[in-house]
Amino acid sequence: MKVRVDEAKCCGAGQCALIAPEVFDQREDGIVVLLEPGPAPDRHSAVREAAAVCPAAAIALDEDA
Amino acid sequence: MSESVVRLPIPTPGPLYPPAEWERLRERCPVATVELPSGDRAKFVSRYDHVRALLSDPRFSRPRAGDDAARVSADGAGGVAADASPEYELAIPENGEPHLRWRRQVGRYFTAKRMAALRPDMTKTAEALLDDMIERGRPGDLKAALGFPLPVYVICALLGAPAEDRDRFSHWSDAFLNVSRFSQEETKAAFIGFSRYMTELIAAKRADPGEDLLSMLIVEGAALPEEERLTDAELLATGMGLLVAGHETTANMIGKMAALLLADRSRWEQLLADPSLIRTAVEEVLRFDANLGGFGIRRYLSEDIDLDGEALPSGTTVFCGMSAANRDERVFDGADKMDLTRGPNPHLTFGAGPHSCLGQALARTELQVVLEVLLRKLPTLELAVSAEELKKVEGLLVGGLREVPVRW
Numbered sequence: 001m002k003v004r005v006d007e008a009k010c011c012g013a014g015q016c017a018l019i020a021p022e023v024f025d026q027r028e029d030g031i032v033v034l035l036e037p038g039p040a041p042d043r044h045s046a047v048r049e050a051a052a053v054c055p056a057a058a059i060a061l062d063e064d065a
Numbered sequence: 066m067s068e069s070v071v072r073l074p075i076p077t078p079g080p081l082y083p084p085a086e087w088e089r090l091r092e093r094c095p096v097a098t099v100e101l102p103s104g105d106r107a108k109f110v111s112r113y114d115h116v117r118a119l120l121s122d123p124r125f126s127r128p129r130a131g132d133d134a135a136r137v138s139a140d141g142a143g144g145v146a147a148d149a150s151p152e153y154e155l156a157i158p159e160n161g162e163p164h165l166r167w168r169r170q171v172g173r174y175f176t177a178k179r180m181a182a183l184r185p186d187m188t189k190t191a192e193a194l195l196d197d198m199i200e201r202g203r204p205g206d207l208k209a210a211l212g213f214p215l216p217v218y219v220i221c222a223l224l225g226a227p228a229e230d231r232d233r234f235s236h237w238s239d240a241f242l243n244v245s246r247f248s249q250e251e252t253k254a255a256f257i258g259f260s261r262y263m264t265e266l267i268a269a270k271r272a273d274p275g276e277d278l279l280s281m282l283i284v285e286g287a288a289l290p291e292e293e294r295l296t297d298a299e300l301l302a303t304g305m306g307l308l309v310a311g312h313e314t315t316a317n318m319i320g321k322m323a324a325l326l327l328a329d330r331s332r333w334e335q336l337l338a339d340p341s342l343i344r345t346a347v348e349e350v351l352r353f354d355a356n357l358g359g360f361g362i363r364r365y366l367s368e369d370i371d372l373d374g375e376a377l378p379s380g381t382t383v384f385c386g387m388s389a390a391n392r393d394e395r396v397f398d399g400a401d402k403m404d405l406t407r408g409p410n411p412h413l414t415f416g417a418g419p420h421s422c423l424g425q426a427l428a429r430t431e432l433q434v435v436l437e438v439l440l441r442k443l444p445t446l447e448l449a450v451s452a453e454e455l456k457k458v459e460g461l462l463v464g465g466l467r468e469v470p471v472r473w
Contacts, residue, residue, distance in 0.1 A: 011168070011419055014177035014426045030172035052409035053348075055421040057121070 001044055002065035005034045009058040016050035016059060023047055024059075032058060038065075073099045073109065073384065074359020080457035080466055081321070081328055083355035087111055087389040096375040099384065105135035107382040109361075111389035113396040113413070115372055119364050119385050121418030126159045128365040128382060135382035137360065155302035166293060168423065170286070171303055174223070174278045175423060180430045183219075187431065190218050191438040199442075199473075204449040207469040211435065212319035216312050219431060224304055225277025226266060233262070238312040263304045267297060279304060311424050317458075317465025318428070319435050322350045324469050325403070326436075328452035335405055337444055340437065346405040347432045352412035353403050356457065356464035357388040362416055387413040443473045
């Protein structure tokens with residue numbers, strides 16, 4: 001799995017950092033920081049949830065990568 | 066497509082249940098023509114994809130004073146959060162780059178980490194409020210005892226206002242939003258009183274900054290180029306907006322959360338057995354709530370758009386029915402069933418896109434804290450009336466329950 005984030009779209013809701021804190025963090029101003037672009041399989045489910053609930057649709061997943 | 070006119074707000078069968086009309090609209094008339102209490106006409110969208118697309122569209126925001134938007138009420142009644150009015154215009158930039166700049170600066174305060182840091186104090190406050198309710202004896206009203214005061218206390222702390230001013234904040238918030246109990250003069254007087262108070266508070270924070278949101282904006286702003294700093298008017302509007310947007314909404318949601326979880330006590334028991342479900346349970350309550358105001362969030366179309374084949378001309382006011390969208394079977398399996406383990410749960414209760422609720426992490430934290438404290442301190446909690454006897458109050462941002470009578 002490959003994860004991409006769009007900082008310009010990010011609205012700083014912080015859901016991703018709560019749901020998958022090993023993969024996502026927030027900068028001081030709340031904008032997403034991608035910690036792990038290729039997360040381990042045991043994180044995939046949390047990453048999928050974070051992407052699905054992102055209010056700004058700022059997280060894109062490539063499941064086949 | 067049948068072009069029948071629907072009146073907003075659509076009546077609900079009970080405070081916890083959605084109108085059957087939503088399903089009909091989603092299936093047969095997803096872009097419906099609606100008539101408002103003012104007599105003005107607008108559009109109402111009820112499908113998840115449409116609501117999400119419109120709320121996320123960076124071109125559009127809520128109607129502003131001066132837009133020729135459909136009015137909710139004809140005579141200007143409706144308080145601060147109803148129709149845009151020059152009297153209540155807050156100087157928060159609403160679009161494009163200025164909005165982004167404002168949002169990024171204020172958003173610094175609402176990160177997941179900062180919210181986690183607020184949790185211990187919030188928990189203590191919730192426990193103290195609950196202790197007071199327990200001491201007064203059964204039955205209690207969970208809304209008056211906890212739902213209403215907790216968010217005010219949290220907002221006062223966030224703004225760095227002294228605890229002894231909490232009652233004044235409660236009054237102002239009530240007067241802004243409770244349209245039936247206050248006259249337009251009273252609402253206006255409250256707005257002026259709160260503006261003065263906040264102006265003085267901002268001056269005090271400039272002189273002697275603390276750890277609060279206003280101080281943070283002032284101190285960190287000083288490091289920015291002058292054109293990027295928030296003006297005093299923007300600081301004032303930010304502080305006032307926090308109370309307008311953060312009090313009634315959270316207060317009502319606390320009451321509805323308790324009622325929804327207790328109306329079918331197997332839900333409460335499921336949480337008692339497994340408190341690790343608190344996070345997903347809070348999201349499901351947010352999705353399931355059928356009372357996100359009778360109107361939803363408004364968007365004023367500043368250009369022509371095509372919504373799934375329906376041409377909507379510039380100048381149209383669209384009401385985005387988030388509660389209706391949250392029950393859309395296209396997105397949520399078993400949408401009419403409350404599932405405390407549901408995940409992912411991409412509900413639209415906080416909106417979506419660049420204008421999605423700035424305080425959503427705060428609201429989530431408050432709701433999670435309240436639920437955790439209730440389960441821990443009052444495991445025997447139950448409704449003191451039947452769910453059918455609960456009475457609704459029509460709010461402007463979100464609706465709620467008049468009282469949440471409970472025993473334990």
